[in-house]
Amino acid sequence: MVDSVIVNTDFNKANSVLDLNSVNKVSVSNLNFYYGAAQALFDISMDIPQGLVTAFIGPSGCGKSTFLRTLNRMNDIIDNTYIEGKVLIDGQDIYGSETDVVALRKKVGMVFQKSNPFPKSIFDNIAYGPRIYGIKNRDQLNETVEKSLIRAGLWDEVKDRLNKSAIDLSGGQQQRLCIARALAVDPEILLMDEPASALDPKATARIEDLIGELRGDYTIIIVTHNMQQAARVSDFTAFFYEGNLVEFGDTKRIFTKPKIKQTEDYITGRFG
Amino acid sequence: MPRHLQREINNLRQKILTLSTVVEESVYLSVKSFMERDADLAAKIINKDQEVDLIEIEVEEECLKILALHQPVAVDLRYIIAALKLNNDLERIGDMAVKIAERTVNISRHNVQEVPIDFSSMAEKVKLMLKKSLDALVHMNSELAKEVCIADDEVDELHRNTYMVVKNQLSAHPEHISVLLDFLSVSGCLERIADHTTNIAEDIIYMIEGEIIRHSKIREKC
Numbered sequence: 227m228v229d230s231v232i233v234n235t236d237f238n239k240a241n242s243v244l245d246l247n248s249v250n251k252v253s254v255s256n257l258n259f260y261y262g263a264a265q266a267l268f269d270i271s272m273d274i275p276q277g278l279v280t281a282f283i284g285p286s287g288c289g290k291s292t293f294l295r296t297l298n299r300m301n302d303i304i305d306n307t308y309i310e311g312k313v314l315i316d317g318q319d320i321y322g323s324e325t326d327v328v329a330l331r332k333k334v335g336m337v338f339q340k341s342n343p344f345p346k347s348i349f350d351n352i353a354y355g356p357r358i359y360g361i362k363n364r365d366q367l368n369e370t371v372e373k374s375l376i377r378a379g380l381w382d383e384v385k386d387r388l389n390k391s392a393i394d395l396s397g398g399q400q401q402r403l404c405i406a407r408a409l410a411v412d413p414e415i416l417l418m419d420e421p422a423s424a425l426d427p428k429a430t431a432r433i434e435d436l437i438g439e440l441r442g443d444y445t446i447i448i449v450t451h452n453m454q455q456a457a458r459v460s461d462f463t464a465f466f467y468e469g470n471l472v473e474f475g476d477t478k479r480i481f482t483k484p485k486i487k488q489t490e491d492y493i494t495g496r497f498g
Numbered sequence: 499m500p501r502h503l504q505r506e507i508n509n510l511r512q513k514i515l516t517l518s519t520v521v522e523e524s525v526y527l528s529v530k531s532f533m534e535r536d537a538d539l540a541a542k543i544i545n546k547d548q549e550v551d552l553i554e555i556e557v558e559e560e561c562l563k564i565l566a567l568h569q570p571v572a573v574d575l576r577y578i579i580a581a582l583k584l585n586n587d588l589e590r591i592g593d594m595a596v597k598i599a600e601r602t603v604n605i606s607r608h609n610v611q612e613v614p615i616d617f618s619s620m621a622e623k624v625k626l627m628l629k630k631s632l633d634a635l636v637h638m639n640s641e642l643a644k645e646v647c648i649a650d651d652e653v654d655e656l657h658r659n660t661y662m663v664v665k666n667q668l669s670a671h672p673e674h675i676s677v678l679l680d681f682l683s684v685s686g687c688l689e690r691i692a693d694h695t696t697n698i699a700e701d702i703i704y705m706i707e708g709e710i711i712r713h714s715k716i717r718e719k720c
Contacts, residue, residue, distance in 0.1 A: 454569055457571070481575075482571070482575060482708065483572065483708030484572055490572045490573060493572055494572050494573060494574050
């Protein structure tokens, strides 16, 4: 078991050109999560800063993806789950009775491990969200699709075949398409659950570069099994183990001088 | 730790210990050769420097290989970074031992003059600093390393004293300029060995505690 939880949002020391005294976008306090009788998360408290990249690392089954999904209530769709504690986004309790879950998921976009383009054209994939939110005007849709694909670094590769099926894109392109689709509804937070784990090194590098480009405009939270990736792309890193948040702090410090031995054992491969 | 990384780090550790042993012996013998004006012993030390240079390159290549292939983090990363740096300091200490040996060869060509300079205290302090820093490395003992850092000031003071004595002697006995400059050079070498030894101690503290203590006074002011 974990001896202690360090919640060290040591923003001033982060290696960043952004304003590191930025406000917290997400504030989680005393969060417990249960799959039926099995408790998956134990008393998690952490503040996630706005406009920066926060990585969640930890062994399989440690609760990092479960925790990620609590941030846009994706766990609601799983039967027999139960949550305690508070998750505030911009100060609003997302588990409060007045929360509109659809609006929440517009604000908190998500990209999954396996790219999941709809069996539609590239254009329709990106325009899907905006259409649901009521945008019918063709010019407006064109603009949104182009802007989203440019932001996702995919425009130059697909601009001449927007009406072709998204399924025909390569794995890396499909994943960037999914990111573009998430961006099309103008989210403020992007949750990424192992977004590059199924991609080759070149496609992975594109995704990592993209995270760097989106940083600043979006609050990005990424779950990854690739610790080098967490070290490369994130400003802050949180290490989870057996449902506990063991250590949270400046990525540079976590990967050079972690405070908790369990973190050091995990990142250096001495675990177990 | 993955077994292959553990194996590589053990291998590196062994090479660093070999280099430490060779360098420590060179310093010990170079001081002995100078004290006893033993040119034969000095010549052996000069010849041995090639061995130090070769091990230094091997250690550096091992470090680069581990960085490239294993991308170590945390304590493993600190070990490799500190190893790279102290490897360089050890090689420089080896060079200083050679310089002392060269002064021995030079001074032994002259009729040895009575020079009122006693290196024994300075040499003992420097050898003890080197021994302590290497013990700190072997036992990963940061307290021992901190003692080395403190001792450096004493050696600096002894070197300043030697400088003053040599300066006075040069005025009084300008005919002995060559021998006096040899003495000053050896004092300078011992002082540089103490500096490199202090660097090694600082690297060991970084390795163990993750704190860069170098230039801490300047950094506190900033």
